Amino acid sequence: xxxxxxxxxxxxxxxxxxxxxxxxxxxxxxxxxxxxxxxxxxxxxxxxxxxxxxxxxxxxxxxxxxxxxxxxxxxxxxxxxxxxxxxxxxxxxxxxxxxxxxxxxxxxxxxxxxxxxxxxxxxxxxxxxxxxxxxxxxxxxxxxxxxxxxxxxxxxxxxxxxxxxxxxxxxxxxxxxxxxxxxxxxxxxxxxxxxxxxxxxxxxxxxxxxxxxxxxxxxxxxxxxxxxxxxxxxxxxxxxxxxxxxxxxxxxxxxxxxxxxxxxxxxxxxxxxxxxxxxxxxxxxxxxxxxxxxxxxxxxxxxxxxxxxxxxxxxxxxxxxxxxxxxxxxxxxxxxxxxxxxxxxxxxxxxxxxxxxxxxxxxxxxxxxxxxxxxxxxxxxxxxxxxxxxxxxxxxxxxxxxxxxxxxxxxxxxxxxxxxxxxxxxxxxxxxxxx
Amino acid sequence: xxxxxxxxxxxxxxxxxxxxxxxxxxxxxxxxxxxxxxxxxxxxxxxxxxxxxxxxxxxxxxxxxxxxxxxxxxxxxxxxxxxxxxxxxxxxxxxxxxxxxxxxxxxxxxxxxxxxxxxxxxxxxxxxxxxxxxxxxxxxxxxxxxxxxxxxxxxxxxxxxxxxxxxxxxxxxxxxxxxxxxxxxxxxxxxxxxxxxxxxxxxxxxxxxxxxxxxxxxxxxxxxxxxxxxxxxxxxxxxxxxxxxxxxxxxxxxxxxxxxxxxxxxx
Ligand SMILES: Cc1ncc(COP(=O)(O)O)c(C=O)c1O
Numbered sequence: 001x002x003x004x005x006x007x008x009x010x011x012x013x014x015x016x017x018x019x020x021x022x023x024x025x026x027x028x029x030x031x032x033x034x035x036x037x038x039x040x041x042x043x044x045x046x047x048x049x050x051x052x053x054x055x056x057x058x059x060x061x062x063x064x065x066x067x068x069x070x071x072x073x074x075x076x077x078x079x080x081x082x083x084x085x086x087x088x089x090x091x092x093x094x095x096x097x098x099x100x101x102x103x104x105x106x107x108x109x110x111x112x113x114x115x116x117x118x119x120x121x122x123x124x125x126x127x128x129x130x131x132x133x134x135x136x137x138x139x140x141x142x143x144x145x146x147x148x149x150x151x152x153x154x155x156x157x158x159x160x161x162x163x164x165x166x167x168x169x170x171x172x173x174x175x176x177x178x179x180x181x182x183x184x185x186x187x188x189x190x191x192x193x194x195x196x197x198x199x200x201x202x203x204x205x206x207x208x209x210x211x212x213x214x215x216x217x218x219x220x221x222x223x224x225x226x227x228x229x230x231x232x233x234x235x236x237x238x239x240x241x242x243x244x245x246x247x248x249x250x251x252x253x254x255x256x257x258x259x260x261x262x263x264x265x266x267x268x269x270x271x272x273x274x275x276x277x278x279x280x281x282x283x284x285x286x287x288x289x290x291x292x293x294x295x296x297x298x299x300x301x302x303x304x305x306x307x308x309x310x311x312x313x314x315x316x317x318x319x320x321x322x323x324x325x326x327x328x329x330x331x332x333x334x335x336x337x338x339x340x341x342x343x344x345x346x347x348x349x350x351x352x353x354x355x356x357x358x359x360x361x362x363x364x365x366x367x368x369x370x371x372x373x374x375x376x377x378x379x380x381x382x383x384x385x386x387x388x389x390x391x392x393x394x395x396x397x398x399x400x401x402x403x404x405x406x407x408x409x410x411x412x413x414x415x416x417x418x419x420x421x422x423x424x425x426x427x428x429x430x431x432x433x434x435x
Numbered sequence: 436x437x438x439x440x441x442x443x444x445x446x447x448x449x450x451x452x453x454x455x456x457x458x459x460x461x462x463x464x465x466x467x468x469x470x471x472x473x474x475x476x477x478x479x480x481x482x483x484x485x486x487x488x489x490x491x492x493x494x495x496x497x498x499x500x501x502x503x504x505x506x507x508x509x510x511x512x513x514x515x516x517x518x519x520x521x522x523x524x525x526x527x528x529x530x531x532x533x534x535x536x537x538x539x540x541x542x543x544x545x546x547x548x549x550x551x552x553x554x555x556x557x558x559x560x561x562x563x564x565x566x567x568x569x570x571x572x573x574x575x576x577x578x579x580x581x582x583x584x585x586x587x588x589x590x591x592x593x594x595x596x597x598x599x600x601x602x603x604x605x606x607x608x609x610x611x612x613x614x615x616x617x618x619x620x621x622x623x624x625x626x627x628x629x630x631x632x633x634x635x636x637x638x639x640x641x642x643x644x645x646x647x648x649x650x651x652x653x654x655x656x657x658x659x660x661x662x663x664x665x666x667x668x669x670x671x672x673x674x675x676x677x678x679x680x681x682x683x684x685x686x687x688x689x690x691x692x693x694x695x696x697x698x699x700x701x702x
Contacts, residue, residue: 003584003585003587003591003592004580004584004592004604005592010594013593014593014594014595015593015594015595016593016595017589017590017593017595041484044483045480045483048479048483049479050476050479050480050483051476051480051597051686051687052476052596052597052598052599052686052687053597053599054599060599060600061599064599065599065600068599068600069594069595069596069599069600069601069602070594072594072600072601072602072605073594073602073604073605076605077602077605078601078602078605078606078609079598079600079601079602079606080600081600082600224609225605225606225609226609226612228613230498245451246451246452247451248451248479249451252446252448252498253448253450253451253475253478253479254472254475255470255472255497255609255610255613256472256606256609256610256613257598257601257606260600260601264599264600
């Protein structure tokens with residue numbers, strides 16, 4: 001038997017061996033808060049990171065554990081911690097490395113929630129962020145200070161769709177002794193594995209493509225195990241004695257998995273954004289078909305982009321697959337299978353026309369999510385990104401006519417027909433108003 | 436714990452505990468291209484159960500400086516120096532794979548210092564495939580891939596780790612990739628060149644245990660059985676459905692077996 005499996009095989013099997021007692025083939029939902037200890041010695045050992053196993057679901061759970069192992073396998077990371085949401089994955093990653101007075105360099109082109117967390121929440125606790133253009137590597141290098149603990153960004157910016165050259169950013173960050181943390185929600189490990197390009201930590205909102213059906217919230221942090229935390233004095237949370245577990249030095253005792261251990265041993269113990277075991281099960285169901293679904297997402301995206309590009313009611317279309325996209329070359333090099341299924345466009349007639357389009361679609365759903373099996377549309381300027389400043393909107397590549405489309409898995413002709421109809425209605429409405 | 440040996444800084448994991456001078460000492464020796472992290476599930480476990488644990492990184496491995504030693508004999512002498520430097524008179528030595536060869540050679544050269552010996556996933560010799568040595572010299576990542584693929588049994592291949600969320604395969608690769616370039620090739624050549632396994636095995640008079648993995652494709656079980664037969668009084672423990680990286684794949688089972696050995700050695 002080959003012992004090195006492909007992506008789809010891992011998506012179906014990684015992290016789970018049917019148990020001896022029942023032989024359940026599908027991953028069982030361990031809907032429990034706690035676990036019987038064998039004896040007092042076993043209990044103490046679990047509490048002191050001496051043995052594997054589960055003691056309380058806030059910390060770990062067998063169903064969630066399968067999801068974690070599976071995500072580590074798919075991203076080629078040494079360890080993973082699954083959490084309640086993508087946002088809590090971002091927060092726990094920051095928590096694991098930063099303390100008051102520390103600094104983060106982050107991409108200016110990110111999901112609004114990520115920007116808000118850094119700009120408004122972390123700053124209240126003394127962790128400041130410099131936002132920089134993710135394609136300007138000199139600016140990233142210049143922004144790194146002695147107290148910088150990470151360079152944080154997304155591969156595909158949301159909703160500007162600029163693509164980060166992860167290897168180039170990693171080179172700059174590593175030269176300064178700083179790790180690269182990537183929110184890879186929009187690309188999924190199927191399109192690109194950031195760790196293989198030099199990133200050190202990968203975060204996903206599992207709520208999106210990985211779960212894939214718009215039914216369960218979730219997030220995950222995958223530790224690449226490929227950063228030398230002991231190379232400088234920047235990372236005391238990993239290289240100095242832990243406040244618990246008899247002062248364990250995570251870097252010495254857990255090596256490449258030190259970061260993941262810190263996330264679990266502080267983030268899950270002291271904050272506790274625990275994923276529900278049932279949601280872990282739903283997300284695992286999604287992962288089983290991730291490869292197939294992403295192929296279909298990409299095929300539909302390619303057809304829809306071509307259709308919109310040729311449509312005379314469409315003012316502009318943006319997707320990294322388009323040759324005139326500023327990051328086209330980087331996108332194709334990093335993501336040869338496709339650059340994600342988020343497309344943005346403006347309808348001729350400006351903001352009014354774009355809003356009319358959103359109100360006129362019938363098949364596509366107007367809602368605040370991406371990565372559903374169904375096609376979704378939204379006007380980020382008045383919704384997902386409405387809490388960020390005008391300057392930040394500009395930096396994020398957000399114009400006021402921008403419509404964000406998350407291309408679903410429907411028959412492509414039905415999506416095209418729905419869009420065609422809605423574009424025509426939008427134009428009729430706005431030209432009637434204009435005249 | 437840091438100890439200076441032959442002018443190089445040596446890192447020795449104590450399983451997260453300050454060593455107790457009066458506790459019996461366990462010396463855990465890692466295998467080719469590995470580090471003290473091979474003992475992830477043993478070091479903390481035994482350190483918290485009344486033993487004084489020493490799991491060193493050999494020179495040029497993990498967190499130790501220096502250059503890798505080139506022969507099993509030199510590694511055995513280095514261990515002797517380490518034990519003396521730490522102020523110990525007697526230790527129970529546990530070796531995995533290459534570390535097992537070193538443990539046997541230590542027992543042969545310095546029998547007075549060895550209270551007992553545990554050999555995990557080992558045979559009388561490790562005649563490393565020349566192709567693997569070639570790979571380790573020319574294309575290390577490919578050698579790491581081969582080692583982790585062949586080094587794990589079912590649980591490793593399916594990323595089913597006893598520590599929630601961990602992956603054996605990728606942890607294994609990262610541990611090896613964390614060593615200075617060329618380390619693995621030096622180790623593999625040292626293993627391949629070692630020819631005194633029979634003599635060393637026959638010389639062991641201390642309590643001994645050989646722990647084998649049923650699905651070991653690097654040091655096949657059959658050859659491990661020959662090793663056990665060559666050691667007077669050795670106990671043989673076979674753990675089914677596991678691969679060569681037994682200490683991480685089956686930490687609980689390995690610890691249970693080792694405990695029986697330690698009871699016998701009084702260590
Ligand atoms: C890129 C990105 N990161 C993080 C998040 C947050 O994830 P969640 O909604 O699961 O908290 C989202 C979506 O909301 C996202 O699109």
